[in-house]
Every structure is written in C-alpha cells, then in structure tokens.
Amino acid sequence: MKEMKILSPTGIVGYGFPEESFFAGVAQKPDLIACDAGSTDPGPYYLGSGKPFTTRSAVKRDMSLMLKAACELNIPLIIGTAGGSGGTPHLQREIDIVFEIAEEHKLSFNFVTISSEFDKEFLVRELKDGKMLPLGVAPLATEEDIRSCTRVVAQMGVEPIIEALDNDAQVILCGRCYDPAPFAAPAIRNGFSEALATHLGKILECACIAATPGSGSDCIMGYLYEDSFSVEPCTPKRICTTTSIAAHTLYEKSNPYLLPGPGGTLDLRECTFIQETERRVRVRGSKFIPQERKNVKLEGTRFIGCRTISICGNRDFLFIKELDSILEGLKKRTAENLKGAEFYYQLDFIVYGKNGVMGALEPNPIVTSHEVGLVIDAVADTQEHANTVCSVARSTLLHYGYPGRMATAGNLAFPFSPSDIEVGDVYNFAVYCLLENEHPKDLFPRTYYHVENGEVTT
Amino acid sequence: MKRLKDVATIIRSKNSGPYELTFDVIFTDKASFDRFCQEKIFNKGTVAKLYNISEDQVFSIVEFPPAMAVKATIVRPLCSGALGERDVYGAQQHAPLMDLPLADWE
Numbered sequence: 001m002k003e004m005k006i007l008s009p010t011g012i013v014g015y016g017f018p019e020e021s022f023f024a025g026v027a028q029k030p031d032l033i034a035c036d037a038g039s040t041d042p043g044p045y046y047l048g049s050g051k052p053f054t055t056r057s058a059v060k061r062d063m064s065l066m067l068k069a070a071c072e073l074n075i076p077l078i079i080g081t082a083g084g085s086g087g088t089p090h091l092q093r094e095i096d097i098v099f100e101i102a103e104e105h106k107l108s109f110n111f112v113t114i115s116s117e118f119d120k121e122f123l124v125r126e127l128k129d130g131k132m133l134p135l136g137v138a139p140l141a142t143e144e145d146i147r148s149c150t151r152v153v154a155q156m157g158v159e160p161i162i163e164a165l166d167n168d169a170q171v172i173l174c175g176r177c178y179d180p181a182p183f184a185a186p187a188i189r190n191g192f193s194e195a196l197a198t199h200l201g202k203i204l205e206c207a208c209i210a211a212t213p214g215s216g217s218d219c220i221m222g223y224l225y226e227d228s229f230s231v232e233p234c235t236p237k238r239i240c241t242t243t244s245i246a247a248h249t250l251y252e253k254s255n256p257y258l259l260p261g262p263g264g265t266l267d268l269r270e271c272t273f274i275q276e277t278e279r280r281v282r283v284r285g286s287k288f289i290p291q292e293r294k295n296v297k298l299e300g301t302r303f304i305g306c307r308t309i310s311i312c313g314n315r316d317f318l319f320i321k322e323l324d325s326i327l328e329g330l331k332k333r334t335a336e337n338l339k340g341a342e343f344y345y346q347l348d349f350i351v352y353g354k355n356g357v358m359g360a361l362e363p364n365p366i367v368t369s370h371e372v373g374l375v376i377d378a379v380a381d382t383q384e385h386a387n388t389v390c391s392v393a394r395s396t397l398l399h400y401g402y403p404g405r406m407a408t409a410g411n412l413a414f415p416f417s418p419s420d421i422e423v424g425d426v427y428n429f430a431v432y433c434l435l436e437n438e439h440p441k442d443l444f445p446r447t448y449y450h451v452e453n454g455e456v457t458t
Numbered sequence: 459m460k461r462l463k464d465v466a467t468i469i470r471s472k473n474s475g476p477y478e479l480t481f482d483v484i485f486t487d488k489a490s491f492d493r494f495c496q497e498k499i500f501n502k503g504t505v506a507k508l509y510n511i512s513e514d515q516v517f518s519i520v521e522f523p524p525a526m527a528v529k530a531t532i533v534r535p536l537c538s539g540a541l542g543e544r545d546v547y548g549a550q551q552h553a554p555l556m557d558l559p560l561a562d563w564e
Contacts, residue, residue: 043539043546137533138477246525250482254474254531256522346541359544360535361509363554429476429537
C-alpha cells in the first residue's frame, strides 16, 4: 500500500526537540520533514515590529538538525510561517540562518523562499473591488485600517508550495502559512487525499501536543495512506491515544467538526479514531469541502504608541480596602498633573490579587489576600511621553492620601530600582479578514536559489 | 455538591484567533459526558453568567463525543494584545468553569 511518512520535529522552530527523538524519527527514513514556525498567539507585537518571538540561536540549532537530515536523506524540508509571523523581515532572518548553516556544513540543495507580505495599496484596491470579507467576529478592515498597518501578511495554502516543489525545490521557507500546508502540500502533490493530508497536517503542526504526556517540543511521525493516516510519537516516552488525538482536534478552534482554511473546509463530522497499537492512532473519514470562491486570511498590525510600566506591591489592608477609589482618583490626579502637556496617552492598572488575570471576565473581583501586586501600564505616542505618564502616576500613587491612611511614608513596595521599565513599541491587530482570490498561487511570490557546497547562487 | 472539576480531566481556555476565546471541557467518563450533554448544562445562559457577559457574546457551544468533550466559544472582551489586555494567549480564563455546580449529581 502507498505510504508517506512525515516527520514533525517540534511545534515551533526554535522551541527545541530532543536529539534522541529526532534521530529515531530520521532512522525511519521519512519522506518529508516539515515544521511550523508561527502563531498569532504571542500577540500583535511580533508581526508589527518585524521581530521573531524565537531567538536566533534556538532557531539555528533546530534548523541545523533538520537541514542536515533533509540533505542526508535527500528529502524536502518545509518550514511554515518562518520567523514566527511570516513577514519579510521575519523571513529574512531565517534565510540568513539557512545560508549560514549551509556554509558551515558545506550543504547542497535547491532552496526556495515564498513571501507573504502584501503591498497595502494592492489590498486597498482589492477592498474597493469588494474582494475582502469579514472573518468571524472580527470587523471587516477599512481603507484606513489597511493603510495604518505596519505590515500585512496573508496565510498561504498549499498551491505556492506545490509550485515550488514542481520546480525542484528541496528546502522551502514559507512566509505566513496556513499551519497544515507545509505538511499537506507534498502529500497532495503525491496524489494523497487533500482531506487526509490536511487533517494530518493539523495534528502534526503542533508536534507532540497531540500525544500524552503532551509536549510542543518533541517529535512526532505521521503515516499517510490512501484511505487513512496514523500518528505516533518518535519517543517511547510518549504515546498517542484516541483521546489525545481527538482532544487535540478541539485545540485552539471554535468548532472541532468544521475547520475552515484556504481552499475549503475540513469536515471531521464522520471521522473515526482507532487505537492501532499501544502508541499509534489511526484516523479515517476526514472530508474536505472545497470553497466555491478561494480566499486567504489576512493579518495586519499597526503601531499605536510606546509603553512604560512600573511593577509594585502593597500589603496594607487600609489601602486595599480603598483600592478602587484610589486608582480612580489616581487617574484623575495624573491627568491634572499632566495638563498642558498635550499628547495622547492611556493609563491602566493591573491589580494582581483582584482581577489581574481575567479583567472584565472575572466573576468575583474582590481582594481576599493580604497583599496585592500592581502594574502601572502607561502607553503614549512616544517613549518619552510614556515614561512621563508612568513616572507621574507612580510618584502620585506612592504618596497618595486616602481615607484612614496610617502608613504616610509611602503606599508602594518596589522590587526594582529603577522602578520604571521601558517596554517599547506597542502594536494592535488592525486587519483580520479574508481576501478572495481565484489564483492564490500568484499571490505569494517565490525566490529560487541553488546552494552548492554551502555557496549560494540565485 | 459536585462541580464540573469533579467529573472532568481537562478544563482549559485558549485563544481561537485574536478575536475569540474558546473553552474545552473533557470528561473523565462517558456517563458524565452523556449526562452533562443530556441535561444541557452548558448553554449560552450558563456560560454568559459564569463570565459576566451577555448571551450574544457566546457564539457557539459544541459537543464532541470522540473526545468526550464540550466546547464553548465566546467573543474576546478585547482583541488579543489590545490596550487593557490581561491574558494575551487566553490560557488562564478557565477557572470559573471548574466551579460550575452540577445540581443533583451524586
């Protein structure tokens, strides 16, 4: 029976994986190594700033192992959402790392990068042509939203990756990518079912999170067949169970039966999960409902200012009793003290011990502990202004007089000197919607390189 | 009185994209899962009440027998990372579910 083995070393390139598990996977002679590298989970900062949320040395370590193994086995290596957010600067850091590794180890391979960062004026034209659609509860982007973004990317599906493979690519670095696509693209190209390949990719992209005990940084192998697929961790320390695989199907999505993506919706309503061996689960019955009109998901973030915070605590029940009115008064007093210095700012207080974790969703916002932790959060148009707002709020709170106060020397315990911390640039999600396009392959330009004994030629 | 944490192995929350927050409850046994579903304990009203939000902010509740799981998804009070954010990943919003009372369960 036709079989394709797909090795997923880790949940995110740069999160690491045990060498032992990886070489156990490589020893099975996989047909493909694929790995996801991205997420919007860490928030809007990374896409906006162009900075990856993984460190260079961690990525280089993971990439070295994967790249050398792919070259030795002469199989494709495909990385999705390079650099975490898939923008041009994110992709560029990973390209530099690939070249560096190739040079150090004198590797030879055909190399393709696929970019996913969009020209904003192109997107404005598409919006005006009615090609943008809202996605879930997110508002449809406006012309102003698009133009305000530092960077907008779209999630590619399998088409540009298949095109790269058709042109003899061995190592592919994708910009922003639908998570299952790097796993599914070679399988679909090899004639396997789109439904099974995509469903398998959905499971593999999180590596051993689908196993038990779960881990986002250990290797897992997918075995794809014509009518089904199986998954099994590469380490004997973990197993896949029907429950662990089914439970993973729920993870980070609103509906476990219907999973929309570029090109169509994965339909798992008739899926069955069977315990094949003690460590391996077989999945059957995944279906794919193709879209009538193809679309891709856009993500864009805009710069909104700079942040300065101060972390402090209080252990005085008289202060804690008056906390709400103190913080309300502090906001007013800070505004008065800054009057005349006209700039945009927002001042917020996070109170650990009250509703610091859940904010508005906290059903029980009362303090029951003998102490509270406070974060003074100041965001303003420039770093200097954020520093000013934080500093004024912090010094005002330190000496704030409230009813019944006994400790007149100061209201706050600061763990650090300096007390104020410059956090830097702040971004918001501003574009999160769908872009209709009949030719998704053409939306994502590819750059071809040949690497010979570590030397690069275009 | 029994509470949801007494009949579940997993109770968790996580972002489902930057605009949604999704909750998973995976039950310890099929009998509890079936009873929970049959009594329709998870509905828009109960979830809204637990999180102090209006029912229109709860946009789906799904039962998933292959995992003996029930899932609820709500609109995030703020888009992930917006000013006022408390939990960028949304991974610590599950606790009120643990204490959900299961009336008359022995």
